[in-house]
Amino acid sequence: xxxxxxxxxxENICKNVRKNxxxxxxxxxxGHPGGSLSCVEILVSLYxxxxxxxxxxxxxxxxxxxxxKGHASAVYYAVLSECGFIPKDDxxxxxxxxxxxxxxxxxxxxxxxxxxxxxxxxxSVANGMALSKKLDxxxxxxxxxLGDGELEEGQIWEALMSSNKYNLNNLIxxxxxxxxxxxxxxxxxxxxxxxxxxxxxxxxxxQKINGNNINEIINAVKNAxxxxxxxxxxxxxxxxKGKGISFMENKVxxxxxxxxxxELQIALNExx
Amino acid sequence: MKSTxxxxxxxxxxxxxxxxxxxxxxxxxxxxxxxxxxxNKFPNRHFDMGISEQDMIGTACGMALSGKKVFASSxxxxxxxxxxxxxxxxxxxxxxxxxxxxxxxxxxxxEDGATHQCIEDIALMNVIPDMKIFSPADDIxxxxxxxxxxxxxxxKYIRLGRNEVPDVYSLNDNFRLGGSNTFGNGVDGxxxxxxxxxxxxxxxxxxxxxxxxxxxxxxxxxxxxxxxETIVKCASETKILxxxxxxxxxxxxxxxxxxxxxxxxxxxLVKIGVQxxxxxSGKADKLYELYGITKENIVRxxxxx
Numbered sequence: 001x002x003x004x005x006x007x008x009x010x011e012n013i014c015k016n017v018r019k020n021x022x023x024x025x026x027x028x029x030x031g032h033p034g035g036s037l038s039c040v041e042i043l044v045s046l047y048x049x050x051x052x053x054x055x056x057x058x059x060x061x062x063x064x065x066x067x068x069k070g071h072a073s074a075v076y077y078a079v080l081s082e083c084g085f086i087p088k089d090d091x092x093x094x095x096x097x098x099x100x101x102x103x104x105x106x107x108x109x110x111x112x113x114x115x116x117x118x119x120x121x122x123x124s125v126a127n128g129m130a131l132s133k134k135l136d137x138x139x140x141x142x143x144x145x146l147g148d149g150e151l152e153e154g155q156i157w158e159a160l161m162s163s164n165k166y167n168l169n170n171l172i173x174x175x176x177x178x179x180x181x182x183x184x185x186x187x188x189x190x191x192x193x194x195x196x197x198x199x200x201x202x203x204x205x206x207q208k209i210n211g212n213n214i215n216e217i218i219n220a221v222k223n224a225x226x227x228x229x230x231x232x233x234x235x236x237x238x239x240x241k242g243k244g245i246s247f248m249e250n251k252v253x254x255x256x257x258x259x260x261x262x263e264l265q266i267a268l269n270e271x272x
Numbered sequence: 273m274k275s276t277x278x279x280x281x282x283x284x285x286x287x288x289x290x291x292x293x294x295x296x297x298x299x300x301x302x303x304x305x306x307x308x309x310x311x312n313k314f315p316n317r318h319f320d321m322g323i324s325e326q327d328m329i330g331t332a333c334g335m336a337l338s339g340k341k342v343f344a345s346s347x348x349x350x351x352x353x354x355x356x357x358x359x360x361x362x363x364x365x366x367x368x369x370x371x372x373x374x375x376x377x378x379x380x381x382x383e384d385g386a387t388h389q390c391i392e393d394i395a396l397m398n399v400i401p402d403m404k405i406f407s408p409a410d411d412i413x414x415x416x417x418x419x420x421x422x423x424x425x426x427x428k429y430i431r432l433g434r435n436e437v438p439d440v441y442s443l444n445d446n447f448r449l450g451g452s453n454t455f456g457n458g459v460d461g462x463x464x465x466x467x468x469x470x471x472x473x474x475x476x477x478x479x480x481x482x483x484x485x486x487x488x489x490x491x492x493x494x495x496x497x498x499x500x501e502t503i504v505k506c507a508s509e510t511k512i513l514x515x516x517x518x519x520x521x522x523x524x525x526x527x528x529x530x531x532x533x534x535x536x537x538x539x540x541l542v543k544i545g546v547q548x549x550x551x552x553s554g555k556a557d558k559l560y561e562l563y564g565i566t567k568e569n570i571v572r573x574x575x576x577x
Contacts, residue, residue, distance in 0.1 A: 114368075115366040116362075118362075121362045123330075124326070124334065158321075158327035159324075162321060162327055
């Protein structure tokens with residue numbers, strides 16, 4: 001019962017986050033709705049249930065999160081706002097010249113540890129943070145969210161070799177596997193397929209889940225910390241790009257486009 | 273005589289013994305970059321990331337953001353070239369406290385040839401906002417500048433060389449961010465130099481003296497920020513201005529000095545260095561002759577001016 005209530009609570013937050021995402025992008029007149037909406041459940045589960053975001057004795061957060069697919073900044077800021085890092089009123093200044101809420105994450109933003117968004121670079125940073133924890137025998141996990149299109153960047157695979165070499169079992173990677181990127185499907189653009197086999201070959205423990213299901217996300221992280229804790233972990237989260245807004249779901253054109261007045265009203269109605 | 277990479281390796285061992293917060297990254301070049309002695313002495317604080325410079329810079333940033341004092345090394349070609357965007361976007365834009373110690377800069381690489389001779393790294397690093405660039409001339413300068421780097425926050429690029437260079441400094445000499453050191457006070461001209469070309473400039477200064485031409489040499493060890501005041505002072509006090517560097521004359525210290533002159537004290541500058549060409553294989557001193565980075569060429573410029 002308690003678990004059920006908890007899931008309901010998280011689902012409500014997801015709904016609120018989705019509303020903020022479409023409003024932020026509407027007011028900015030630009031942004032990336034599709035890939036923000038696909039990973040709402042992942043970020044909400046992490047920040048509102050899984051992660052310990054309090055500080056240790058050195059003033060560093062116990063659990064860390066790196067949004068390597070930085071173009072999903074709208075969902076990131078909306079969730080950071082749910083956690084009190086960003087004032088709610090600031091969200092609608094997203095991408096504006098007099099705002100600190102940059103189009104892609106900057107570590108000048110409260111709660112953001114490193115700037116990201118030039119794809120392929122976040123996993124190496126996450127590795128460095130996980131490695132540092134190991135060196136100092138510090139508790140906590142480092143979470144990193146990659147896009148599936150982002151896996152086309154070579155640096156990701158360099159970094160995976162490092163995760164494996166240093167056996168970073170305090171690292172949990174999520175792949176937002178929505179199957180779409182700017183120019184089409186990830187399969188057509190660069191054959192991003194057989195991901196489980198690829199990650200296994202690089203020495204990681206692999207789980208495949210429905211990435212829009214909060215229960216599955218929470219359980220997968222539990223597994224990664226429990227019986228899969230011998231190696232670094234990757235959770236391939238099958239998601240729907242544009243999730244939650246009917247006309248955006250699985251539509252490649254909603255990768256990077258703002259909603260007009262009418263579209264905003266339809267979207268907000270659907271999120272009631 | 274000692275290479276600045278060797279001095280870097282010694283600095284890491286000396287300072288790393290005292291400061292346990294120092295960690296060192298390399299990309300399969302520990303012997304060449306001279307981080308090997310640190311690796312042998314403190315194996316758990318040395319991370320060989322393999323032939324993956326982009327991953328190395330990112331991982332080093334993650335470590336720095338966790339509070340470590342980070343030194344990351346590779347050849348200049350790969351630290352500034354291959355990993356350029358990682359240095360720009362992950363390190364500099366996030367104001368990460370990282371010391372990128374790039375060895376084997378310039379034609380000085382020698383026999384490995386053009387693919388490994390980075391004659392663009394000063395230009396590449398100079399255009400990154402917030403980046404600081406140092407280019408030490410000898411053993412003492414390297415160690416003192418690296419010590420200074422420990423006190424400075426943010427991204428730093430330290431340009432080191434492969435070959436042995438003569439000692440030009442004593443332990444009394446000092447180095448600071450935005451500073452320079454001037455040798456002599458001749459009024460006939462100024463030679464601006466950096467790194468391996470400082471000793472070449474000092475040799476030229478001696479020869480010129482025998483011809484009755486009295487010049488001063490300015491070591492621009494801090495390339496960014498550069499010592500504007502000294503450049504303007506030399507432009508106003510001396511007749512002929514020459515720069516000499518193991519770097520493309522486009523975007524190197526000649527360009528840096530020109531930028532200052534253009535805004536503060538318009539005056540002609542003769543730029544000696546790689547004249548917008550790729551390098552080639554050969555012994556470093558032979559290449560310096562071929563590309564005109566020699567004391568003879570400096571002397572010729574002054575005699576013809």
